Amino acid sequence: MADSPEQPVPASEPHVVVTPSVLYVGTPAYLVATTNPDGTPNLAPASSYWALGQMLVLGLEAEGQTIANLLDRDELTLGFPSGDLWRAVARLAYVTGRDPVPPAKAARYRHTPDKFAEAGLTPQLSDLVAPPRVLECALQFEARVRRITPGLDRSYAMVEAEVLRVHADPAILKPGTDHIDPTRWDPLVYSFRHFFSRGTELGWLPSSPTAEEDPPIDAG
Template identity: 45%
Template structure:
């Protein structure tokens, strides 16, 4: 059977990324929250995509401690409340033109509660089921200048961070283990600028360390 296929030119390529709330430390000791969808993990390393004109990058240059807070699907409205807010006091013109406004307390704006971290000074988001404390691995000297030059050309910075500690709500943890219960965890996804959720687990990869309960798998 012939399957019709056409060439398309989408304006964005967010084909399915997890949403995270990035906590960084403000100059006054409070914490900034930045909703991001360009993040992934490999081993104990995180890779983050950040805009150069946001408060998160400004904060990380002073204090590399951060928290990657992972909301679940039901919390998408709280995430969206942060969509047009920036911690930068003087909102860049291109952001102001699209409706961005300065907000000093993003936790309050989103109806979320800060929770003290143990390894970094930036606060965790109490309501997020998974919270990864990490430290940004900032390049130095000429390496930093080169990274910033490339970032200015493409409009964003690619940054690595080392995970220091992970917290998770008890209800998404498998009893008696260090693992997340994927049948209980429904992360929030960003798919072509729409908020989506995952379905029930379909199956386990051969490297998975825990089985999926049969009742959680669709027929």
């Protein structure tokens, strides 16, 4: 850090300019389930998303079966795997529900009609939407699409979805409350094509509903 705003360090130090192949800095991975035209479920790993209030915004590639399904049928579930499920997520990395496989994906991907079986995961009936939840995921959302906006170059779409219901394994809750206890919840993190557990807790905010005490922050 510079000592004062008037004397910034030279632009070239200490960082170097790079052109990384992806910009996946590190976000939770999730499994998005949708309904195929024949009524069977599709399941795909994804990591591009953010949440504010009850709304989610997902970034989905335009060539996938997932976005094709959502354009026709507006219901979905998101299952958030914990770190120990990373192999199941990786098993879905190079398979698509699209048949035939789009030419741009043909070299690396293959079609599979049953992603749950491919991943070794178990479909679980949802309460409010048609796509199933992923039983093994400790945190599951049922959601409905409210808007789909094409991306600038049409290679992706932004899906705004409203969360209708949240299901949580009691093991990740602060006992006796509706709060997900982040000390009991280990989201799978996807960073530059590597998988991580969430790591060591470093601190928390005074507004946390699960912390037992104010954080040891020296604001001075």
